[in-house]
Amino acid sequence: MAARKTGDLTLRLDKATRRKLDKIAEKRLGRKRSTGTFLKMLAVAAVEREERSSELRQMLRSLPADPQAADEIERRRREDPAT
Amino acid sequence: MTVIDTSLFIDAQRGREPAKQKLDELLARPEDLAISAMTILEVYAAPRMSAAWARFYAKVFEDLEVLDLDPEAAEDGARLARDMARRGFTLHNADAAIAGCAARAGASAIVTTDGDFTELRGIRVEYVQPC
Numbered sequence: 001m002a003a004r005k006t007g008d009l010t011l012r013l014d015k016a017t018r019r020k021l022d023k024i025a026e027k028r029l030g031r032k033r034s035t036g037t038f039l040k041m042l043a044v045a046a047v048e049r050e051e052r053s054s055e056l057r058q059m060l061r062s063l064p065a066d067p068q069a070a071d072e073i074e075r076r077r078r079e080d081p082a083t
Numbered sequence: 084m085t086v087i088d089t090s091l092f093i094d095a096q097r098g099r100e101p102a103k104q105k106l107d108e109l110l111a112r113p114e115d116l117a118i119s120a121m122t123i124l125e126v127y128a129a130p131r132m133s134a135a136w137a138r139f140y141a142k143v144f145e146d147l148e149v150l151d152l153d154p155e156a157a158e159d160g161a162r163l164a165r166d167m168a169r170r171g172f173t174l175h176n177a178d179a180a181i182a183g184c185a186a187r188a189g190a191s192a193i194v195t196t197d198g199d200f201t202e203l204r205g206i207r208v209e210y211v212q213p214c
Contacts, residue, residue, distance in 0.1 A: 049114050052146050056110045059139045065098025066133040073129045074093050077177050 011039065084115055085209075086150070086185040088195035089122040089177070092143075094213045096136055102196055105211045109194065117148040119156075119184035121177050150184035159183040163203055172202040182206065 013021070018035050025038035033041075087109065094102030109116055126132075126140050150156065160183020164174040174182070178199055185193050186206050193200060196213040 053111055053113050056113060056139075056142060056146060057107055059135075059142060060095070060103065060107055060110065063096075063135050063139055064133070065096065066136045067097045069129050069132045069136060070093045070096035072131065073089070073096075073125055076128055077089065077125055077175060 011036070084117050084148070084188060084190045085109065086117050086119065086181065086188070086190045086193045087122070087147075088181055088193055088197060088200065089125045090195050090197035090213075091211060092122070092126065092140075094196045094211075099196075099214050101211055102213060105194065113146055117150050117185075117188060117190065118144070119150050119181040120152050121180040121184065123149065125177055150188050152180050152184055153187075156180070156183040156187040159186040163205065166204055167202055170202065172199070174199055174203075 013035065021035050021038060022032070025033045025035070029038070087106070091102050091106055095106045123144055132140075152160075157180065160179035160181075163182045163186060164176075164179040167174045178197065182193065182200065182203055190206065192207040192209050193203075194209045194211065196211045198210065200208045201210050
Protein backbone atom coordinates (compact mmCIF):
# COMPACT_ATOMS: atom_id res chain seq x y z
CA MET A 1 0.00 0.00 0.00
CA ALA A 2 1.31 3.43 -0.96
CA ALA A 3 2.45 5.69 1.85
CA ARG A 4 -0.18 8.18 2.87
CA LYS A 5 0.62 11.75 1.88
CA THR A 6 0.45 14.33 4.61
CA GLY A 7 -0.24 18.01 4.04
CA ASP A 8 3.28 18.87 5.14
CA LEU A 9 6.16 19.30 2.80
CA THR A 10 9.50 17.94 3.95
CA LEU A 11 12.68 19.46 2.61
CA ARG A 12 16.07 18.12 3.58
CA LEU A 13 18.68 20.85 3.86
CA ASP A 14 22.29 20.60 4.96
CA LYS A 15 23.30 22.72 7.95
CA ALA A 16 25.17 25.33 5.92
CA THR A 17 22.23 25.94 3.58
CA ARG A 18 19.85 26.14 6.49
CA ARG A 19 22.06 28.67 8.31
CA LYS A 20 22.33 30.74 5.14
CA LEU A 21 18.55 30.72 4.64
CA ASP A 22 17.91 31.63 8.27
CA LYS A 23 20.25 34.58 7.96
CA ILE A 24 18.53 35.83 4.81
CA ALA A 25 15.12 35.35 6.45
CA GLU A 26 16.11 37.40 9.48
CA LYS A 27 17.59 40.11 7.28
CA ARG A 28 14.53 40.27 5.03
CA LEU A 29 11.83 39.95 7.67
CA GLY A 30 13.57 41.65 10.54
CA ARG A 31 12.87 38.72 12.88
CA LYS A 32 13.52 35.03 13.21
CA ARG A 33 11.29 32.67 11.26
CA SER A 34 11.62 28.96 10.76
CA THR A 35 13.44 27.94 7.59
CA GLY A 36 10.35 26.11 6.38
CA THR A 37 8.08 29.11 6.88
CA PHE A 38 10.51 31.36 5.07
CA LEU A 39 10.82 28.94 2.13
CA LYS A 40 7.05 28.68 1.89
CA MET A 41 6.78 32.48 1.90
CA LEU A 42 9.34 32.67 -0.91
CA ALA A 43 7.55 30.03 -2.93
CA VAL A 44 4.17 31.74 -2.54
CA ALA A 45 5.68 35.12 -3.49
CA ALA A 46 7.31 33.60 -6.58
CA VAL A 47 4.07 31.97 -7.69
CA GLU A 48 2.16 35.22 -7.16
CA ARG A 49 4.75 37.15 -9.19
CA GLU A 50 4.52 34.60 -11.98
CA GLU A 51 0.71 34.76 -11.99
CA ARG A 52 0.74 38.56 -12.05
CA SER A 53 3.17 38.60 -14.94
CA SER A 54 1.37 36.02 -17.02
CA GLU A 55 -2.02 37.69 -16.48
CA LEU A 56 -0.68 41.09 -17.53
CA ARG A 57 1.08 39.69 -20.60
CA GLN A 58 -1.95 37.71 -21.67
CA MET A 59 -4.12 40.81 -21.38
CA LEU A 60 -1.62 42.88 -23.37
CA ARG A 61 -1.35 40.32 -26.17
CA SER A 62 -5.11 40.16 -26.66
CA LEU A 63 -5.69 43.93 -26.65
CA PRO A 64 -6.93 45.42 -29.91
CA ALA A 65 -5.31 48.73 -30.87
CA ASP A 66 -7.07 51.80 -29.52
CA PRO A 67 -5.34 54.58 -31.52
CA GLN A 68 -7.94 57.28 -30.86
CA ALA A 69 -7.53 57.13 -27.11
CA ALA A 70 -3.73 56.83 -27.48
CA ASP A 71 -3.65 59.93 -29.70
CA GLU A 72 -5.73 61.80 -27.16
CA ILE A 73 -3.31 60.97 -24.33
CA GLU A 74 -0.41 62.03 -26.57
CA ARG A 75 -2.10 65.28 -27.61
CA ARG A 76 -2.77 66.27 -24.01
CA ARG A 77 0.80 65.58 -22.92
CA ARG A 78 2.19 67.67 -25.82
CA GLU A 79 -0.07 70.60 -24.94
CA ASP A 80 1.54 70.63 -21.55
CA PRO A 81 4.18 73.38 -21.39
CA ALA A 82 7.86 72.57 -21.59
CA THR A 83 10.09 73.62 -18.74
CA MET B 84 14.07 49.06 -11.02
CA THR B 85 12.97 50.19 -14.47
CA VAL B 86 10.48 53.00 -14.93
CA ILE B 87 8.07 52.79 -17.86
CA ASP B 88 7.34 56.16 -19.41
CA THR B 89 3.77 56.91 -20.53
CA SER B 90 4.91 57.03 -24.18
CA LEU B 91 5.59 53.29 -24.23
CA PHE B 92 1.99 52.61 -23.16
CA ILE B 93 0.69 55.12 -25.74
CA ASP B 94 2.53 53.44 -28.60
CA ALA B 95 1.49 49.98 -27.43
CA GLN B 96 -2.10 51.24 -27.34
CA ARG B 97 -1.69 52.51 -30.91
CA GLY B 98 -0.84 48.93 -31.79
CA ARG B 99 2.79 49.64 -32.65
CA GLU B 100 4.65 46.36 -32.46
CA PRO B 101 8.06 47.51 -31.09
CA ALA B 102 6.35 49.18 -28.12
CA LYS B 103 4.02 46.25 -27.55
CA GLN B 104 6.90 43.79 -27.69
CA LYS B 105 9.02 45.83 -25.30
CA LEU B 106 6.13 46.14 -22.86
CA ASP B 107 5.51 42.42 -23.07
CA GLU B 108 9.19 41.74 -22.38
CA LEU B 109 9.21 44.11 -19.40
CA LEU B 110 6.05 42.62 -17.92
CA ALA B 111 7.85 39.30 -17.58
CA ARG B 112 9.34 40.80 -14.39
CA PRO B 113 6.70 43.13 -12.95
CA GLU B 114 8.48 43.19 -9.60
CA ASP B 115 11.32 45.17 -11.23
CA LEU B 116 9.02 47.74 -12.82
CA ALA B 117 7.58 51.03 -11.70
CA ILE B 118 5.54 53.86 -13.13
CA SER B 119 5.19 57.44 -12.03
CA ALA B 120 1.92 58.68 -10.55
CA MET B 121 2.06 61.18 -13.44
CA THR B 122 1.46 58.30 -15.88
CA ILE B 123 -1.78 57.44 -14.06
CA LEU B 124 -2.90 61.05 -14.42
CA GLU B 125 -1.99 61.19 -18.11
CA VAL B 126 -3.74 57.94 -18.97
CA TYR B 127 -6.88 58.52 -16.94
CA ALA B 128 -7.25 62.10 -18.22
CA ALA B 129 -8.13 60.72 -21.66
CA PRO B 130 -11.87 61.30 -22.13
CA ARG B 131 -12.39 58.08 -24.07
CA MET B 132 -10.81 54.67 -23.66
CA SER B 133 -11.85 51.22 -24.80
CA ALA B 134 -13.05 48.98 -21.97
CA ALA B 135 -10.28 46.46 -22.66
CA TRP B 136 -7.51 49.05 -22.36
CA ALA B 137 -9.14 50.58 -19.28
CA ARG B 138 -9.06 47.13 -17.63
CA PHE B 139 -5.44 46.62 -18.65
CA TYR B 140 -4.35 49.99 -17.27
CA ALA B 141 -6.23 49.38 -14.02
CA LYS B 142 -4.37 46.07 -13.60
CA VAL B 143 -1.00 47.62 -14.47
CA PHE B 144 -1.49 50.46 -12.00
CA GLU B 145 -2.53 47.97 -9.33
CA ASP B 146 0.32 45.51 -9.90
CA LEU B 147 3.31 47.75 -10.59
CA GLU B 148 5.02 49.97 -8.08
CA VAL B 149 3.75 53.53 -8.37
CA LEU B 150 6.27 56.28 -7.66
CA ASP B 151 4.78 59.31 -5.93
CA LEU B 152 5.39 62.76 -7.28
CA ASP B 153 6.46 64.12 -3.91
CA PRO B 154 8.42 67.37 -3.37
CA GLU B 155 11.77 65.57 -3.67
CA ALA B 156 10.83 63.90 -6.96
CA ALA B 157 9.48 67.24 -8.25
CA GLU B 158 12.76 68.94 -7.36
CA ASP B 159 14.74 66.23 -9.14
CA GLY B 160 12.52 66.56 -12.20
CA ALA B 161 12.95 70.33 -12.22
CA ARG B 162 16.73 69.92 -11.93
CA LEU B 163 16.81 67.52 -14.89
CA ALA B 164 14.61 69.83 -16.98
CA ARG B 165 16.80 72.86 -16.11
CA ASP B 166 19.89 70.94 -17.13
CA MET B 167 18.31 70.12 -20.48
CA ALA B 168 17.12 73.71 -21.01
CA ARG B 169 20.66 74.99 -20.44
CA ARG B 170 21.83 72.70 -23.22
CA GLY B 171 19.09 73.89 -25.57
CA PHE B 172 16.68 70.95 -25.16
CA THR B 173 13.14 71.00 -23.84
CA LEU B 174 11.41 68.63 -21.49
CA HIS B 175 7.67 68.83 -21.00
CA ASN B 176 6.50 69.11 -17.42
CA ALA B 177 4.89 65.67 -17.38
CA ASP B 178 8.12 64.14 -18.71
CA ALA B 179 10.13 66.06 -16.13
CA ALA B 180 7.84 64.69 -13.41
CA ILE B 181 8.37 61.11 -14.62
CA ALA B 182 12.13 61.60 -14.89
CA GLY B 183 12.16 63.15 -11.42
CA CYS B 184 10.28 60.21 -9.91
CA ALA B 185 12.72 57.81 -11.59
CA ALA B 186 15.78 59.73 -10.44
CA ARG B 187 14.52 60.04 -6.87
CA ALA B 188 13.72 56.31 -6.69
CA GLY B 189 17.21 55.45 -7.95
CA ALA B 190 15.80 53.69 -11.01
CA SER B 191 18.29 51.93 -13.24
CA ALA B 192 16.55 53.11 -16.42
CA ILE B 193 13.55 54.80 -18.02
CA VAL B 194 12.06 52.99 -21.00
CA THR B 195 10.44 55.35 -23.48
CA THR B 196 9.46 55.92 -27.10
CA ASP B 197 9.75 59.69 -26.58
CA GLY B 198 12.90 61.13 -28.13
CA ASP B 199 12.92 64.07 -25.67
CA PHE B 200 14.12 61.74 -22.94
CA THR B 201 17.26 60.76 -24.82
CA GLU B 202 18.97 64.02 -23.90
CA LEU B 203 18.52 63.43 -20.18
CA ARG B 204 21.70 63.24 -18.14
CA GLY B 205 22.17 61.34 -14.91
CA ILE B 206 19.73 58.55 -15.64
CA ARG B 207 19.94 55.80 -18.24
CA VAL B 208 17.30 56.03 -20.94
CA GLU B 209 16.28 53.07 -23.06
CA TYR B 210 14.76 54.45 -26.21
CA VAL B 211 12.42 52.21 -28.19
CA GLN B 212 11.82 53.25 -31.81
CA PRO B 213 8.04 53.70 -31.99
CA CYS B 214 7.75 52.12 -35.45
